[in-house]
Amino acid sequence: MTDALHRPGLDDLYASPPPWDIDRPQPAFAALAAAGDIRGRVLDVGCGTGEHALLAGGLGLPATGIDLAESALRTARGKARDRGLPARFLLHDARQVADLGETFDTVLDCGLFHVFTGADRAAFAGGLRSAVEPGGRYFMLGFSDRQSGYRGPHRLTRGEIVAAFTGGWRIDSLAAATIEVTTAAAGIPAWLLALTRI
Numbered sequence: 001m002t003d004a005l006h007r008p009g010l011d012d013l014y015a016s017p018p019p020w021d022i023d024r025p026q027p028a029f030a031a032l033a034a035a036g037d038i039r040g041r042v043l044d045v046g047c048g049t050g051e052h053a054l055l056a057g058g059l060g061l062p063a064t065g066i067d068l069a070e071s072a073l074r075t076a077r078g079k080a081r082d083r084g085l086p087a088r089f090l091l092h093d094a095r096q097v098a099d100l101g102e103t104f105d106t107v108l109d110c111g112l113f114h115v116f117t118g119a120d121r122a123a124f125a126g127g128l129r130s131a132v133e134p135g136g137r138y139f140m141l142g143f144s145d146r147q148s149g150y151r152g153p154h155r156l157t158r159g160e161i162v163a164a165f166t167g168g169w170r171i172d173s174l175a176a177a178t179i180e181v182t183t184a185a186a187g188i189p190a191w192l193l194a195l196t197r198i
Contacts, residue, residue: 017182019181020181022180026052028141030055038055042062042064042107043097043106044064044110046067046109047065048111050072050087056106058083063085065090094127098131105132105133107131107138109139111141112142113161114154114156129167129168132197135196137172137196138169138193139194140193143188144189145157146176146189161191169197178190
C-alpha cells in the first residue's frame with residue numbers, strides 16, 4: 001500500500017472505540033462460523049480491530065485482516081497476541097486487494113462495502129473477484145436502506161448490491177440482518193450478502 005492511499009483521518013475513527021466496534025464478532029458472522037460457512041484461507045477486509053479475522057483464527061483457519069487505519073491494526077495485533085491467535089494484520093487498501101498477490105477461500109466484510117461508491121466500488125468488486133478462489137465465498141454485512149435518517153454511511157439498496165456483483169459471482173442469499181452497535185440497543189438495519197465465486 002502506498003502512502004498516497006493511506007487516509008490519516010481513518011485513525012481518528014479509532015481514537016475512542018467507534019460504535020461498530022463491539023469487542024466481539026457481529027452475531028451474523030458468528031452464526032456463519034457456527035454453520036461451518038467460514039472455511040479455508042480467510043480475508044477480513046476493512047478489519048478494524050480484528051474481531052472477524054480473530055473469529056477465523058479461533059477456528060484454526062489461516063486469517064488475514066486488512067485496513068487503512070494503523071491504530072485499529074495495532075489494536076487487532078494486540079488482541080491476537082493476548083488471545084494467542086495466529087491472525088495477521090496488514091496495512092492495505094481493500095480497493096487493491098489483488099495486489100496482495102494471494103487468493104482466499106472466504107472473505108468477510110463488515111461495514112466496508114457500504115462506504116464505497118462509483119469507481120471505488122467497481123475497483124473493490126473487481127479486485128475481490130481476482131482474490132477469491134473459484135468456489136470461494138464473500139460475506140458482506142452492510143448498512144441497509146431500511147435505516148432511517150441521513151447520518152452515517154451510505155444505505156445500500158438491494159439493487160446496488162446486486163449490480164455490483166454481476167460478473168463472476170453467484171448470489172446465494174441477500175437477506176435483512178442487523179449490525180450491532182454500542183449506541184443503539186436494537187442495532188442498525190443491514191443487508192447480509194452471501195456470494196460464491198464462479
